[in-house]
Amino acid sequence: MQSTPGDTPGSNPHAAPGSLVEFIRTDRQTTGYVLAGLSALLLVLAAWTVYKAARPVDAAEPDKPKKADDPFSLDESPVKVKDPGRNDFIVGAVDAVAAFVVTASIAAWWFVTIPPLTEKGQRTQARKLILWVTGELGALLIIAGVWYFYRWSGALTDWLDKGQEKQARWVLFPLLMVVVGDAIVFIGMQPARAEERDNAKLRKLVYGTNVGLAVLLLFEALVVFNVFIGPRLPNRLDVTGDGFYSLSSGSQEFLKRLDQPATLYAILPEGSRGSDDIKRLLQTCQDVSGGKVQVKIISPVANKGDFKALVAKYPVLEANETGVLVTVGEDEKRHTFIREDEFSQRDPGGAPGADPGRSFVGEARVMRELLFLTENEKKAVVYFTQQAGELALEPSPEGEVGPNASAAKLKTYLERNYLEVKPLRFDPAAPKVPDDATVVVVAEPTAPLAEAHVAALRQYMTEPRGTKKGKLIVLASARYGPKDKVIATGLEGLLAEFGTRLGDRLVMSEVTRELELDPEVAMVIFSPMAQRARHPVAVALGDKSVFVAPGWRPVAAVPGAPTFKALPLLITSPGRANWLEDERPRDLRRIVTELNTSPQIRAMKQLTDNPRPVGVVVSEGESGRVAVFGNGLIISDGIVRQGRDAGDPITFDLMGGTVDWLRDRPLLNFGTEPKKYKTFTLPATADETRGLWFPLLFALMVVTGAGASVYLVRRRAA
Template sequence: MFLNRAEIWVGALAVAAFLVLYWTLRGAPPGQSATAEDDDDAPRSGYRDRVIAAVVTGLLLILAGAYVAATRGVPWSLPLFALGFGMVLALAMVNQRYRHSSPSLRRTIEYSNAILNTALLAGVLIVANVIAFRYGGHVIDLTRERAYSLSSLTMNQVGSLDRPLTFHLIYGRGARAGRQLDRIAQLLELYRTARPDMVKIESVNPFTDLERTEDLAKRAPDLAVMQGGGVLIEFGEGEDAKYVAVGGQEMFDAPPPERSPASLDRFESTFKGEDALTSALIRIREGRTAKVAFLVGHGEPRLDDLNPNGPGLGLWKARMTSNGYDVTELNLLEASVPDDVELVVVAGPKDAFKPVETARLKAYADRGGPVLAMLGNTEPTGLDDFLLSFNLELGKGLVIDPQLNFNHNMQLVHCILKGGVGHPITDSLGSERSVLIANGAPIEILGTKPQAKELNKSVDRRFVPTPIVKSGSRSWAETDLKNPRPRFDQDVDQAGPIVVGVAVVERGAEPAAATKPRLVLFSTRSIAENIVQGIEPTNLDLVMNAVSWLRERPNAVGITPKTHVALTLTADPLLRWRLVVVPTVAAVLTIVGLGGLVYVVRHE
């Protein structure tokens, strides 16, 4: 529409400003005669009106120059600035001789000088800040949390760059991603400032820059993992460039839970962006990768499926690749587990493992290789004996929860991490987050049930399972899956909380010997599938933590996160009212008192 154009409103404001300023300086609105000058040397009223109108026009040209500089660029504003300042300065100098004989011209000259001095001071400050920002080197960081300082490790990495480094700042969707964007951009600017000749920053909005995003995705498949925004690091140029993605969820801690009234005066937020980016930069420069083998041949979800609404594992693979893992597929019918494989993943098989495959997997585990398994009990897995060797077995029934579920589907159970046993896999996720367990089975730990039930099952004391994920207290393992309205049957159903995630360590021969991570088992096939972790992103964080724990090598280099603490004043409504009203009334009385004092002094 015609009224939606900004130029129309700017023009209307300019006309209104002209009328107000003209009225103020002239002493009367347009069309009315102004007060006559008493001095015989004063110029005629027509001359005064023309001078005032020209001065007002010059001042408005200065404001127009500022508007054009902000919207179109500085070069376009220079003619307006030159014309505006020239008019005001020339008129002020020419009419300086009338400052004693004409009050209106004296008022005009004084106002003009004050506005020119203010504009000059503002211009000097703006130019000085721009020069200092672009050419002044490192900023002086006076913040308590050192928000604008890079660690010595990061400075060494950036300072020793021998190839160009480009940070592609990827926009995310949602309010939280928008709030995180500014903090990430500030951090990237610190990297660029440390080495402006080698570091470049580019912003990419995947929702509007479709062609550019598609081009980046062809060169860096890891871009698919950053649904919530983040940074795509490009090291090098051309065909030899290397890419690694760092998602926004890797740079920020989980959002804090709802605060209790006792803690309303303190709010903490933790930013781990420097640790994540520098760790990724070190991995991409050194080419350091860890080989992870996903077992295939049993109907497992595809690793190359990036459809966010599908059952593939492509988003998990992309996240692992961005964290420095070399993800491969392995068919145990064709070969044993190679010696260079650091982790084997059994991700949701539909068909049972054959004896030769189980034997090869067991041989890998016997030589100390860690295993991450995601298994259900709806189909035979052929891995029952393998799990028994770690003092574990999958029980009967499926875990359902009538209260904590997704979209009223009781078999899609939300398992809150709060109140669980502390473990490195779950500690960093926060106590208020949950994981989504679809068609989960109860995990039974040998040695914790009555002896009569485990009469023929031996317990290997070397392996110590620890529950890391449990369902809610109102859940149970339903055995009658054909019942459309399941009810808990205490005679056949296992009551909650039910263990659906277990981590197993191996104890050394000596009592004081360190333990070694050996196995992580989740009793659901789909915990890391695209569609499930799209519903609950904590699932992806959980399996990534499990991978890092099993390898005993965290992907971060250990740079201290920036913790921002905001202190707020809590007050009851009466106190808040006083805090607002008392200073306001005191300020008004002070202004009135000073004005009255000045009036009395000048009157005397």
């Protein structure tokens, strides 16, 4: 075939026709029939959607009236999708009718139009046809997908946050429509690119379509990132030096293991530092929980209707206007309210007349409330025996009961963590541990327990009460009896049944130049064995804990109890030689001389450079049963008075964590110390002058350089 006048062979190698273009050019009649058939299919689709939209529907949920006190409020709750409704089919019908009109019009135009005389013109016309059909149909499909995605956005929350996988289809179908529409537009644009250099009209169509498609793809990428990836990323980055806005590892683990949904209603004013910190804390809890915690911000001013509805449901809000309402469960019946002022506390100490400052305690407060509510508001009961001179639970003036004989501060600490603390005084006629006891504590006995009382504890530990088994904590430092001998506690036999030996000797340590401590004072840390075993208490406190106290007893794990696993938890700090004394050390110089000169005495007193265990925990299967510590003074009120730092001593965390471990509860309070508010002031130095003039000098250099560049380019062009 001879070339027509409009053809120039080899003039544009990129304009090589494709098979679809050649088919449309050479078989116009079939192409018209295909377009007519496509328009007929779209007409059928439009008729079906019109039928669906016009059919009778079940009684729909009436529209919610606007709140009387806030007529301009918007219903922000997302649509719950079960099946497409009438409005959905109406939109589908409009979209299908528009697609029918487009394809039918193009088909009619194709039948009545006279084809160009040249092959090049025919190919150009075919490429325009492909571009028009795919562009119009793709755009209509994209518009429908975007509308349905917005319309069915409620399914997104049910799918991602609540795990309802059946709702995923109402999210994926609209996204699939948008992606298919993009693909149709992109594929239809490719044949026209062959003439973008030679045909100005096609070039405008191609470039315009390309820009629109690029903008749409960017929008889709932003939607996918914000909808699917964004919720899995932290809400904000914490760039503070002390991690002010980060949750502790214990809190994160607890939130991830929540087995019930929780809702936190933040009823707070706008614009204050405290309110912003509380909201930030709640948002972090929501991010970490993986959808188990939902946060709702309610302004008492801007959301009056919502606030009144909450007050009607929760009367506790009538006397409290600002704070956080914590609810747990699907019905949200279990609830409590944390006032705004309870999220911070005034720091103790400070110079007279000076402001001591404040600290943020919101994390510990929220975690305690959540833990309490998820336990169905039933407090665990911890009993402290009061039979053999143990630490008293009631505060008394110093002189009646000294600080080393009282644990009133510990009682307050445990009660603050939603534990009920009671004294245990055995009935002389029939000693028995109460049935409601969760944990029994024997703290610092000054005399051996009576056999009847030990028998009651043995019965409590060995005879299950339904599904509950006894839990026991023993804390006993070296106490002296007649002839300055270390007295026994009376519990040695019972503890041996659980694979633990509580020694009746005193741990002594050498005096070094680095540590000029009294030989009776030992530095105690968590054992590497407990760290490797990932024991919850050791993991939570091990990296920051050193317990310093006098009078430690040795505690060891012993074989013979196959059903129990004993693990050394506390050991003396390495670097100090230690030995054991079975009586009060009155002549330290003589003791040291004997150790240096007599191998027999060194062997008898077990002199060693290795750390010595002074605390053992015993578990049965996955559940804790017994904890034995060779010192009870570490939880006495005296330890609080000796502490220099504000807040509770770390030994209280040790005790609280041990109780939680025995109860098979997560250890929440570790790492949730108060976070002090700090004010950073820039130093008044020459940096202020540099900060003022350096930007001006830099801007002058940029402007001068840009002007010189323009001048040189114009001179070269001239």
